[in-house]
Amino acid sequence: xxxxxxxxxxxxxxxxxxxxxxxxxxxxxxxxxxxxxxxxxxxxxxxxxxxxxxxxxxxxxxxxxxxxxxxxxxxxxxxxxxxxxxxxxxxxxxxxxxxxxxxxxxxxxxxxxxxxxxxxxxxxxxxxxxxxxxxxxxxxxxxxxxxxxxxxxxxxxxxxxxxxxxxxxxxxxxxxxxxxxxxxxxxxxxxxxxxxxxxxxxxxxxxxxxxxxxxxxxxxxxxxxxxxxxxxxxxxxxxxxxxxxxxxxxxxxxxxxxxxxxxxxxxxxxxxxxxxxxxxxxxxxxxxxxxxxxxxxxxxxxxxxxxxxxxxxxxxxxxxxxxxxxxxxxxxxxxxxxxxxxxxxxxxxxxxxxxxxxxxxxxxxxxxxxxxxxxxxxxxxxxxxxxxxxxxxxxxxxxxxxxxxxx
Numbered sequence: 001x002x003x004x005x006x007x008x009x010x011x012x013x014x015x016x017x018x019x020x021x022x023x024x025x026x027x028x029x030x031x032x033x034x035x036x037x038x039x040x041x042x043x044x045x046x047x048x049x050x051x052x053x054x055x056x057x058x059x060x061x062x063x064x065x066x067x068x069x070x071x072x073x074x075x076x077x078x079x080x081x082x083x084x085x086x087x088x089x090x091x092x093x094x095x096x097x098x099x100x101x102x103x104x105x106x107x108x109x110x111x112x113x114x115x116x117x118x119x120x121x122x123x124x125x126x127x128x129x130x131x132x133x134x135x136x137x138x139x140x141x142x143x144x145x146x147x148x149x150x151x152x153x154x155x156x157x158x159x160x161x162x163x164x165x166x167x168x169x170x171x172x173x174x175x176x177x178x179x180x181x182x183x184x185x186x187x188x189x190x191x192x193x194x195x196x197x198x199x200x201x202x203x204x205x206x207x208x209x210x211x212x213x214x215x216x217x218x219x220x221x222x223x224x225x226x227x228x229x230x231x232x233x234x235x236x237x238x239x240x241x242x243x244x245x246x247x248x249x250x251x252x253x254x255x256x257x258x259x260x261x262x263x264x265x266x267x268x269x270x271x272x273x274x275x276x277x278x279x280x281x282x283x284x285x286x287x288x289x290x291x292x293x294x295x296x297x298x299x300x301x302x303x304x305x306x307x308x309x310x311x312x313x314x315x316x317x318x319x320x321x322x323x324x325x326x327x328x329x330x331x332x333x334x335x336x337x338x339x340x341x342x343x344x345x346x347x348x349x350x351x352x353x354x355x356x357x358x359x360x361x362x363x364x365x366x367x368x369x370x371x372x373x374x375x376x377x378x379x380x381x382x383x384x385x386x387x388x389x390x391x392x393x394x395x396x397x398x399x400x401x402x403x404x405x406x407x
Contacts (some may be wrong), residue, residue: 004091016120020065022111028058031108035119037385038104041097043337055091063129064109068120136279158215158222161187164271181209185270186242187261188293189277195252201252208245220281221253224270246293257284259295279308287377289378302385312388319369319382320389326368331386333361334373338383342374 005347032054042053093101104130111121198214201223205212213224224244246260260282261273274298279298283306287299296303303311323330333351337358340346348355363375371378 016117017065020068021040024061024065027061027109027112028054030112031057031061031105034104034108035101037255039097039100049093049109053101056246057101060131061109062100064124067130068123071123092365093357095175098134101346102128130247131366133371143195155215157218158224161213161224161267161270162215164216164273164275179213179226179267184225184242184263184265185224185273186263187274188223188225188246188249188258188260189254189261189271189274189281190221190250190253190293190351192216192219193252196221196281197252201249204248204252208240210245221278222274223249224267224274226267226270243293243295250293254340257281257290259284259296259299261296276303276310278308279303280310282306283308296383301380302387304384308400315381315385316389316392319371319385320392322369323365324389324393327364330361330365330368333358334365334382335386337362338386339375339377 017139035057036052042050057275106124108123110121112125121345143294191268196216199372200250201212201214205225209228211228212225215222215224225242227239242260250258258278261275261277261280264273276296280294280299280303283299283302284290285295286302286305290299297314300311300315304315320331321332323334333347336350337347344355344358347358351358365382366372372381373382
């Protein structure tokens with residue numbers, strides 16, 4: 001076969017085309033050699049993929065010759081270059097690497113061919129432009145398809161978290177969405193704005209160093225927030241609280257209430273946070289001056305009144321039982337204080353103690369359970385817990401009596 005570097009093309013187009021077809025094999029070989037010398041990623045590829053890349057280069061040279069013969073065939077001939085590549089090659093070779101491949105192929109063809117004819121040089125420049133645009137179009141379509149698939153997969157994952165119907169495939173689906181964190185998670189529920197910009201949510205999350213999953217369900221916007229903590233590492237003591245993260249994400253939500261679920265250890269437990277956030281969102285209007293965002297646990301009284309069994313049990317477990325286990329005096333004092341309109345003097349008179357004793361016991365209540373009975377909102381939470389705890393204790397007592405009653 002004639003050497004492509006030394007051969008001189010004839011002047012007429014028919015003979016030029018014949019000459020190009022004759023040296024196309026040498027051009028493909030020279031291109032493959034240059035790829036191996038210039039691109040480290042090409043040399044590191046498995047043989048099968050290197051062969052596939054070589055086929056793309058060969059298809060590019062062949063398609064150029066066809067296009068040079070008939071320039072009106074640009075659209076389908078340029079696209080035909082990438083049709084020669086297997087589908088998995090698109091996933092393993094980036095757009096940047098594809099452009100490097102195009103550049104080197106064009107350089108080789110220019111060195112061997114373009115210097116022989118100005119007409120050929122111009123044709124190479126025009127065709128390389130078409131190929132570059134075609135490559136961009138191929139990757140843009142792939143990215144669009146992947147984006148649509150990711151959106152559907154993300155909606156499925158968020159729905160699984162909200163319903164608590166997690167299956168064995170959930171971890172792999174989450175990993176496919178690029179979730180890198182292995183730390184704490186919580187769920188934020190609010191109203192979806194009319195013009196929702198999901199990219200803004202993701203940009204804000206990246207700045208805050210957290211992972212997010214976003215789902216729109218009717219008028220509700222659900223954001224699952226997770227700390228981007230690598231597996232096996234201890235949580236950062238200086239990490240931003242979820243409440244502060246929710247405040248940064250708040251502008252992305254529509255008007256209305258914004259409820260943050262409790263923190264759970266990992267994403268597989270996110271359904272617990274989601275249930276609490278959804279329950280809080282449903283009753284948030286019951287608190288006239290609820291902050292935005294508001295924690296679901298701050299809406300425990302409203303949730304309990306609405307029949308949320310988790311809220312009822314939480315109030316009993318966090319407030320009534322610890323106080324009862326610590327001291328009956330604390331329960332009695334708290335009951336009296338709340339029944340007497342949070343008056344120290346009236347409580348002291350009812351209990352026949354000094355007001356300072358009441359003040360001391362209320363401080364002990366705050367130390368034991370973390371809620372301060374002197375505030376109006378926390379007083380409502382505590383009174384609801386006492387009512388639920390008393391009802392539960394009475395029911396438990398009747399059940400024990402029924403068990404002991406002889407038949």
